[in-house]
Amino acid sequence: MAGKMQTAANSQQRSHASPIKLDRFLVCGLGSLGQQCVVALKGFGVSIIAIEEVQPRTWEIPDIPNLLEDLVIGDCRQESVLKQAKIQQCRAVLLVTSSERINTEAAFTARLLNPHTRLVVRSAKENLNELLSQHLGNFVSFEPTQLPVTTFALAAMGTMTLGFFNLEGHQLRVVKRRIQPGDLLGRRLVHDFNSSTRRVLSHTPNSSRVVTGFHQWEPNACVQAGDALVYVEVTEESLSRSEKPVTETKRERKPIWQDIVQGCNWRNLKRRLHQFWQSTYQRQVQRVAIVSGIGVLVLWLLGTLLYLLNYPKISVGNAFYTTAILLLGGFGDLYGGFDIQIPVPWWLQLVSLGLGLAGTAFVGVLYALLTEMLLSARFQFLKRRPPVPQQDHVVVIGLGRVGQGVAAMLQEFKQSVVGITNTELDPNILPELPVITGNFAEALKMAHLPTAKSVLVATDDEMLNLEVGLMAHAANPAGGLVIRTFEEGLSKNLAQLLPDAQVLCAYALAAEAFAGAAFGENIDNLFRLDNQTILVTEYKIEIGDTLNGLLLAEVAYGYGVVPVLYQKGQDTPTFMPSDDIRLAIGDRMVVLATSMGLRRIEEGFKSILPKRWRVLVEKAMNPEAIFEGANAIARISACELSTARALMHNLPGVLEVSLYKHQAQRLVRSLKQAQVRARLIPIT
Template identity: 25%
Template sequence: MIVCGDDALATRLAAELHDVYGERVTLVVPPSRSSESVSLPPTVARNRIRASVLFGRVSAAITRPDSADDVGSSGEFLLPVRELEATEPSEEALREAGVERAAALALVYDDDETNIRAALTARRLNPRLRLVIRLYNRKLGQHLEELLDQAAMVAMPGLTSAALDASTTVLSDADTAAPALAATAVAGTSKVVQADGLLLRAVERTPPGRGEVPDPGLCTLALLSSTTNDPAGAEGSDNSGVQGPLLLPDDAAVTAATGRGTVVLETVSYAGPWVPPRRLVGRGASLGEILSRRLRWTLAGVAAAVVALAVASWLTTGDHPLHAAYITLLDLFGIGDPAVGEPLVRQVFQLMAGLVGLALLPVLVAASLEALGTVRGAHALLRPPRGLSGHVVLLGLGKVGTRVLARLRELDIPVVCVEEDPEARGIPLARRLRVPVVVGDVTQEGVLEAAKVHRAHALLALTSADTTNLEAALYARTVKPDLRVALRLYDDDFATAVYRTLRAAHPQALTRSRSVSTLAAPAFAGAMMGRQILGAIPVERKVLLFAALDVAGHPQFEGRTVAEAFRPGAWRVIALDTAEPAERRPDLAANRPDDGGRTVAGLLWDLHPGYVLRAEDRVVLAATRRGLAELLGRRSAPRPDPRTS
């Protein structure tokens, strides 16, 4: 396995492949991101082969394993991680990393163009290579997947993509982590994994009271740790080193775990992008968006006066009702002739209609100006409304913040954004969704107050600076001590210290610290193992993966019932793909349109425990990282440690 990158995701991904899946990994990083300047995970840092690729020269220093950490948790001897320095993922660097013999290559540079250029080169060097590419642009990613898979087929004609095992998976760390970050900030909502039309929801349930029957949902994904609400506990930060929750428990464990909360799975049908209630004028805007309430009442009063005059004219003059209304409108707009020589009643009605017409003129001018202001305001950033409360304050509209904003609005959760840069990536999305935005530095006094943080339900700090996120969280807690806070922090030790301190100082408030690279690494690693990862859901400090798997070739499933295929703590079948094998798409996340133009997932969620899985079936699994590694058969048989043999 080869991992190429220039930030924390690359090092975490290398650690995931080495520690969880037991793979031989080559990590390619720029010289400035070598192990002296990057805090590698402990196992990777102790077990590395370092090489430098600079100006075409290669030098390597091999270190032998010298600690018990070099032996995998399952007992086998793990080869160390090979670290290789390269200024860019050029053809020379990829060849030196062994791309021609590799099974998979992950390109996780922060720059999309760098990843695309390296992917094209790698596909040419090794058509069988499995590619996992980090791209923020989802539409471009879809086209790139098709292009690279087609290139592999052309390079090796006569073989199918499945036979070649040459697949391309484009993932975004922001998309992978955004559902978890959005769910962390909102009480009572779910942890969500979304891939286009597929939406899974993991709901935290509090322990049932005496005599209450717990709702199991589709299945129970996890039992929460007993220290979830303990201020002295260590839950809430990444890699805190404390024993976590129980993932994928069986029914006996769920029944015996009294007093512990659970995480259950639900499915949510999603029929397309969320349509904001406030739309642009000219695209189905309501009358309330164009005219204010006071102006609407004024227009209604004028209309009532005109109707009353028309009815009175009809009753007193004996004219036809339509003629009476016509004459009244002529008088109203000053078009009719003066009623000289007419009966007194007619003259009085003409004067009254003229007065109503004088009142109508400023009302029409005001309505025109208000409609014009609505049209112009549709292209401007909104300010938080006065009575807003119970909302989420989102700090930062960069790559991650933009994706989180979209997820929050899909869940119909009110949001107020705070962004220092008026040209930030997420500003156009906020303007299109009509989300209020406060432009300013969150560390400056008055900015969070403008976002109504004192009446907010949660604060989600997602800027790229740890100190900015921490400062905003501490200040918000002084304004509202019970505010729910979720921080994006890079350093795990720092995150753990911050979490414990905030939780001890505010035991009644919920605090969470999350790392985007930690949340995204399991999904990238799973995709490198050759299966389409649909998403990942964090459960306290652990992660559950959702993956599509063909039953054929897996004795753990083939010929067994759904109940028999369930292995507590490792994997569980949660859905069945009902589409015919010839009609299945490689990516379950990309739903197929039916004849009516709608999208159908083709997944059966309410599976009977007695259903016997066949070789031609494809299932959706909830699995732990180690469980998925075992299913993929990537771990070798335990080998003796050479130091003791």
């Protein structure tokens, strides 16, 4: 997944009341991430106070001072500094300094001063964050370097997949598809692509400019060759996983002695021996050792028996050990001298010689087996990484936490990848990843860069990323290039210098998640679409919530978001829910939203988009159409069924309920299926 995110189990969801409460947001730490958070929060039109330890001489984002209501200089861990920043009036505190220790200590102090404020903390300590969420409450933590990992990986792949995320054990992916001539998807209406597992996010006709925002596409438009279609879907893999039983019935376990007794009969013993022998098919040396061992055991017993029969006065122990000495190569010790006090028949000496030779052979096989095991263990310990791919691979430069996360994700996608690092990488880290270690300039020559599919430069040094990115672009101008940056200014300048490259500012991507979380939302993931950051956001409907009582159609088209999951209480969640569902207290939904969409929901009815369409119902073809048409009108428009029936019995007539365009067009299509003729009319 994109970066690792922890959300407090007991975090309080806020009501989307309108208008916005006159409270403040506090940002502690005005580094790169802090400044980006200020910009993201200001997009919601709120008041922001910041705390910085020392007065900055320059700003990465020049307009930051104008966006702040107040700047307090001091240590955000001190009560006096937090009080000066009016923490009692702050709705949320964003602790985003570069020190996890400072962020954690400041979180404790902030909670003591304001028991209700929401704490959004920059931290990578997963276990500690989970404990803090339980004790502090209304707490959420993010690791900003990990949040955009999925975005970096998908950008490096250069495929039609723009994003993916997991919900309720199912994987959803966002796909951008360019319709080719002869494509089976061509010549279909856009709304036909919507289904129980898919939702259209945008449709861009060929040669048209990209339109930002959701629901800007025309449902009745015909998809042509050259058009770009973006949609979110539940993948088949996750669907197949969901069909498997979640639990298995436990079988009653029998006592061990019963298993032993049942296994002692000849049929079971024969079956187990056969299974064991088949298991050693790929290990022939073990088979030789087993056969040799059985043969030596037989010879051992045979030799002991022969000595007992030939020398009745000899003890069993002496006969046993004499045979063991012979098997261990001790023939010379027993028969090496010429003065033999005990007469030994010639045939017994010959058998003893055979025992000595057989024992020597067995010891040789045993030594061979041990040598093979030692060498195998040594080669396993010194196992070399796979060779560098020759072509169509992704080169990941910089194998820190982000680089490792991207490389691991690319391997999950079965994408050929090679990593480049200037420090030795632990052999246990991504053991199947080809790695080139050394100077980046020399390593690029060894990475088969001219035939690479794309290059991702993701070190922690922004200037090094710039240098290596330019070197990679010179070596492979036609390949994809993704550069990780941290400062807004450099990102814009580099994007102008390399227009074909994807310059992704890690902190700008993460800041939108921090800002969304500050309003009490659960941000599950994020991805990029048409140069916008899309946040996968979860809502829980509570008493006094302005979302309560709205149709999902009104939420989607009024606030500009895309619902992808709906859950009624403890019922099974529904993916790609119907627009006709009415939200109620206790319901849960997950939406795809831009920061503008989140802002509209935050502001409530004040910012909901107006409904500009009505439906003129002209004619019903038969009495059954009147009945079915009234049902469709009541279901889609959410008007009273009596009102819909009155309209259908007095045609032609206009439905006085205002609708959004997509909602009205769907009603017209449903009426057509019910053999009722209708059309849209705009509200002037």
